[in-house]
Amino acid sequence: MTGAELIRWSRQHEARAGRGWWAGAPMIAVVFGGALAAWVYARMTISTASPITATAASHAWLAGVVAAFGLAFLRVPFLVYWRADAPLLAQLPIAGRVLFDAALARCVRAAATTTAIAVIGAGPLALVDVELALRHLAVAGTLGLAAAALLPAVTVWAASLVDQGILAAVTAMGGAPAKTTPTATPAPAQSSALLGAVPGFAATIVVVIVLLANPWLVRAPIKLSAPGLLAALAAASLAALAAVRARVADRMGTILRDVSALDRQRLATLEILPPTAIERAIARLLGDAALPYRKDAQLVRRRYPMAFALGALAFLVLAIVGLARPAEPEGWLVVTTVGASAYAITLAARLRRPPIELPRVSATLPIEPAAIGRAKLAWLGGWYAIFVLVPGLFATLRLWVF
Amino acid sequence: MTLAKLADLTIHYGQRLAVDGLSLELAAGEITLLLGPNGAGKSTTLSAIAGVIMPSRGTITVAGQDLATAPRSARGKVGFADQPPQLYEFFTVEEHVGFVAAARGADPAVVMATLVDLGIDKIAKRPCRELSFGMRQRVGLAAALVGPVELVLLDETLNGLDPHAARAARATLRTRAERGAAVLMSTHLLGVAERMCDRILVMDKGKLVADRRGAELAALLAQGPSAVEDFYVSLIADEGPA
Numbered sequence: 348m349t350g351a352e353l354i355r356w357s358r359q360h361e362a363r364a365g366r367g368w369w370a371g372a373p374m375i376a377v378v379f380g381g382a383l384a385a386w387v388y389a390r391m392t393i394s395t396a397s398p399i400t401a402t403a404a405s406h407a408w409l410a411g412v413v414a415a416f417g418l419a420f421l422r423v424p425f426l427v428y429w430r431a432d433a434p435l436l437a438q439l440p441i442a443g444r445v446l447f448d449a450a451l452a453r454c455v456r457a458a459a460t461t462t463a464i465a466v467i468g469a470g471p472l473a474l475v476d477v478e479l480a481l482r483h484l485a486v487a488g489t490l491g492l493a494a495a496a497l498l499p500a501v502t503v504w505a506a507s508l509v510d511q512g513i514l515a516a517v518t519a520m521g522g523a524p525a526k527t528t529p530t531a532t533p534a535p536a537q538s539s540a541l542l543g544a545v546p547g548f549a550a551t552i553v554v555v556i557v558l559l560a561n562p563w564l565v566r567a568p569i570k571l572s573a574p575g576l577l578a579a580l581a582a583a584s585l586a587a588l589a590a591v592r593a594r595v596a597d598r599m600g601t602i603l604r605d606v607s608a609l610d611r612q613r614l615a616t617l618e619i620l621p622p623t624a625i626e627r628a629i630a631r632l633l634g635d636a637a638l639p640y641r642k643d644a645q646l647v648r649r650r651y652p653m654a655f656a657l658g659a660l661a662f663l664v665l666a667i668v669g670l671a672r673p674a675e676p677e678g679w680l681v682v683t684t685v686g687a688s689a690y691a692i693t694l695a696a697r698l699r700r701p702p703i704e705l706p707r708v709s710a711t712l713p714i715e716p717a718a719i720g721r722a723k724l725a726w727l728g729g730w731y732a733i734f735v736l737v738p739g740l741f742a743t744l745r746l747w748v749f
Numbered sequence: 750m751t752l753a754k755l756a757d758l759t760i761h762y763g764q765r766l767a768v769d770g771l772s773l774e775l776a777a778g779e780i781t782l783l784l785g786p787n788g789a790g791k792s793t794t795l796s797a798i799a800g801v802i803m804p805s806r807g808t809i810t811v812a813g814q815d816l817a818t819a820p821r822s823a824r825g826k827v828g829f830a831d832q833p834p835q836l837y838e839f840f841t842v843e844e845h846v847g848f849v850a851a852a853r854g855a856d857p858a859v860v861m862a863t864l865v866d867l868g869i870d871k872i873a874k875r876p877c878r879e880l881s882f883g884m885r886q887r888v889g890l891a892a893a894l895v896g897p898v899e900l901v902l903l904d905e906t907l908n909g910l911d912p913h914a915a916r917a918a919r920a921t922l923r924t925r926a927e928r929g930a931a932v933l934m935s936t937h938l939l940g941v942a943e944r945m946c947d948r949i950l951v952m953d954k955g956k957l958v959a960d961r962r963g964a965e966l967a968a969l970l971a972q973g974p975s976a977v978e979d980f981y982v983s984l985i986a987d988e989g990p991a
Contacts, residue, residue, distance in 0.1 A: 631939040713825035
């Protein structure tokens with residue numbers, strides 16, 4: 348099977364599994380790009396045209412674009428190896444390079460959608476200053492190239508370390524002695540976590556480089572050469588992709604098999620924890636929705652621990668903004684709350700799908716559908732209140748009231 | 750005593766007629782086997798009685814309660830083992846069955862008792878997602894049986910069980926029937942029919958084509974070890990899946 352054939356099969360499957368044109372990439376680009384453009388335009392017109400409003404609009408654009416690409420970067424491992432079809436593909440006699448190219452095609456499509464959002468969002472800037480808009484497009488293009496080339500390359504490279512047993516060795520050297528007991532079975536959880544952490548680290552570096560180039564976007568003084576930084580990032584993206592494709596792509600089948608096996612082992616080990624005090628308190632208020640709420644809370648904790656890590660990150664950012672009171676806090680507040688809200692929408696969708704919700708099981712049990720809905724709303728509301736609303740209120744009060 | 754009653758049950762999948770005006774009654778204390786070729790409408794019928802899919806026409810009554818007008822109380826009396834078993838993959842076996850028991854308002858103690866009955870108490874702490882096919886079938890069966898269930902619906906649940914597991918499942922189902930539950934199970938394992946059933950229903954193309962119980966069934970079974978298979982083959986033409 349050639350790369351084109353595999354991509355065509357994958358596209359056919361995705362089209363069958365798709366939710367219609369209104370949830371397709373073009374619509375996502377138009378809706379989110381339009382929303383970003385509206386926000387940028389609003390920031391641009393808060394007062395008469397001046398360098399300050401251009402800066403505010405640029406910051407708004409950058410905040411939105413960093414949030415959008417942050418999500419795009421996080422998705423890359425899910426486009427490459429954390430996929431439902433990975434174990435099946437690994438079994439089939441398909442060349443590693445073909446599997447690599449199919450994964451790369453998915454990443455390129457996702458990056459193109461996110462880049463389109465950034466480009467549409469920069470539209471209002473062209474109304475006042477074409478050069479300013481072109482600078483923003485350069486950043487969008489560089490981020491798009493990173494999402495399409497650098498992140499897939501780093502992701503596959505990290506997985507190749509698993510394939511070679513290097514991650515397991517590093518994990519053992521790093522923390523095993525303190526925790527290992529003679530009877531304990533080695534848990535692959537750390538290796539599996541590193542599969543997400545390595546691309547996450549690369550994504551952080553990309554975001555930091557873009558933030559360093561931020562003053563250049565509005566012609567503010569900057570010590571570094573922003574075009575040089577962006578060009579270096581673009582070149583590194585292409586070079587990384589070329590290197591990984593040349594050296595690692597052939598082992599893609601083995602990589603998929605090993606990562607799937609690792610993931611299966613990791614997920615086979617459940618951390619059994621009792622409900623937290625907050626969960627117990629919320630459950631007490633819910634009446635007949637308490638049972639599905641406790642079930643959802645338990646399953647989300649096990650299946651999507653990232654919800655708590657990202658929630659804690661949002662909490663920390665908002666708390667630090669409140670404590671430090673920076674001169675221009677709007678960007679931080681908006682990026683954090685918009686990012687957390689977007690993630691909350693993702694979580695809401697996950698709460699309604701397996702493995703959290705099994706509609707056929709719920710339909711056979713004496714639980715009212717309304718109670719199931721209330722349970723999910725309660726969980727989501729609790730998560731948002733604890734991680735976003737409370738620290739957000741604290742930051743708002745510190746910045747503008749006290 | 751009639752525990753469940755289906756009247757003119759009709760179910761469409763788009764233009765395709767899956768169940769065509771099915772009417773029957775299920776009695777307490779009876780184990781009924783639902784036979785039929787692939788695509789005959791067996792799973793659809795079971796899913797409709799369990800409340801998973803809505804009929805296009807007709808009524809389903811469980812313990813005197815209409816599934817359409819009193820779905821919650823009716824569902825509390827029905828246990829359904831789906832095919833494939835629907836399990837919360839990130840629960841342990843005990844947690845999954847415990848959740849179902851809690852939803853049915855059962856005492857938590859019945860969870861372990863049910864697992865012991867089916868011989869799966871040793872895997873109580875294992876995550877559902879790491880179970881083999883046969884183990885998943887057994888956990889699905891445990892979830893269908895746990896709590897105050899009066900009507901047990903099993904969709905090919907005995908497939909894939911090892912001989913010990915199958916024996917434990919048969920014994921548990923017989924005990925439940927003796928305590929007053931009605932069991933309706935679809936299967937292609939005709940040997941099971943000969944060993945444990947009180948009644949045989951045969952469906953084809955969405956319709957009920959045969960119903961044997963009591964003396965009629967006894968006479969059929971007395972014809973020899975392959976009597977049920979011969980009876981089935983005489984009724985159903987081999988036309989392939991519908």
